[in-house]
Amino acid sequence: SGAAAPLLPAAPPVPEGVVRSPLFSSFAREELAAVIHGLRLHAYSAGQVVVSEGEAGDSLFVIASGVARVFVEGPDRRHREVRRLESGDFFGEISLLTGSPRTATVIAATDCEVLELDRAAVLGVAARHPAVRATIERFCLERAESAEEQAVRGAASFRPAIEAEIDDLELPAEAPAPSLAAGEIAALVPYCTVAVHGEGETVFARGDAGDRLYVIDEGEVEVRFEQRRPLKRLGPGEIFGELALLSSGRRRTATAVTAGPCRLIAIDRPALERLTRERPELIVRLLEQSCAYLVESEQRLVADLRRHNRELERALDFLHRTKQELSTAETLAQTDELTGIYNRRCFEEQIRSHVERAALSGLTVALLLVDIDHFKQVNDRLGHQVGDLVLRRLAHLLQGAVRWSDLPCRIGGDEFAVLWTDLDARAAARRAYELQPLLGAFELAGTPSHLGVTASLGGALLRPGETWQELFARADRSLYLAKRSGRGYLAWDERLADGDAAQA
Incomplete structure (x- = not known):
């Protein structure tokens, strides 16, 4: 994320991008200062x-200054730029109003400032200023229609990029229905x-047994297929129902x-059969028209299936990536944001799990705690940075x-822990003694006089039956x-280590 986002001051200078934004075009500059306050x-x-x-999001953003670029990820995991946002442009309105995930990634192309309006702020501003509400609704409608971002809620849960990606597979045009000339009819x-x-009579229904085809002499007939295919309206001279006649026993x-x-x-x-004997030229004509239609329909069906197969592959690819993202999200939830090592939540889950397994398997578990000496004085004297x-x-x-199998964690403000497994009592104590000179005293480069820091260490080995x-x-x-x-000492199993203190 960007730098810390301070609240705008009580009398903020209004950024030019905000003034130019169509979202706020109905306001004078003086009014706008009050609108964006807070x-x-x-x-x-x-x-x-x-x-x-x-990612989830319920905020709308306005480019106050600078330039940003909008990228959409394709099924090949490559990103393509789809839009460039300049000062005054706004984005994020679809996610804000529908609750759907963000449909694109926005990256600052230059140093820029971005004004954020979360759901509560937007509702408040829109309630007080109908012009803002109308602008948001208009932009959402235009964007939803052009990109079909919310065409199907279920598909949106797979990946909006699937819908946004331009499909390079062109389907054949809908084949015209077979038809006969007036003289042939x-x-x-x-x-x-x-x-x-x-009007409105059912000639036959889907699933019915059938043994005849129909030619329209006068009027029109609607042929209604399964849900995802559009209906066809047929007129005079056109033929329908030929499959049931040409393929014996086939259902409609x-x-x-x-x-x-x-x-x-x-x-x-x-x-x-009678026409075959007496008017074979009519049958040849009928079969010629019907077969041409069936071949063209089959080609369209194959292309349609290929397209749906590609969409399924994209959906499966997204599910695979979602699994990875969830794994990443879980890792982030167990990681200390400041230091990048595991946090207290992860520590408590893992120590509980290790101890339970040790009770069943007899494996050993050792714990080392590390605490920085006089850390409060460092903060008070030199600052929190x-x-x-x-x-x-x-x-x-x-x-x-x-080791890669060990678990280093930050479990409190200045308190750390290391969880070891598969070490006997002697090996665990030796590892603690090896860490003590490294962690017991160290310098921090780039600080006044290369600040010297000490830390105290205390550890213990799990005993049988212990929680x-x-x-x-x-x-x-x-x-x-x-x-x-003192400072920089190690105690193991409630006994002070001999002669290994690294005192400051």
């Missing part, structure tokens, strides 16, 4: 991410059944309903000195013993 103005350096595609009448239908794949008064010619199997540097430095030293809380309490008592003895 909102947050974020500063971003070039290259910083403002919002990420797929007249020649069929003596061999076939002619029936007159009123659509429903045919008259769109008004209609005169239909029905050709059943006896009529087809230096204090943060000290915490990061200790975390870095700790992380670099443990994790009891193990922690014994390690904590060891730590208290080390701190009471």
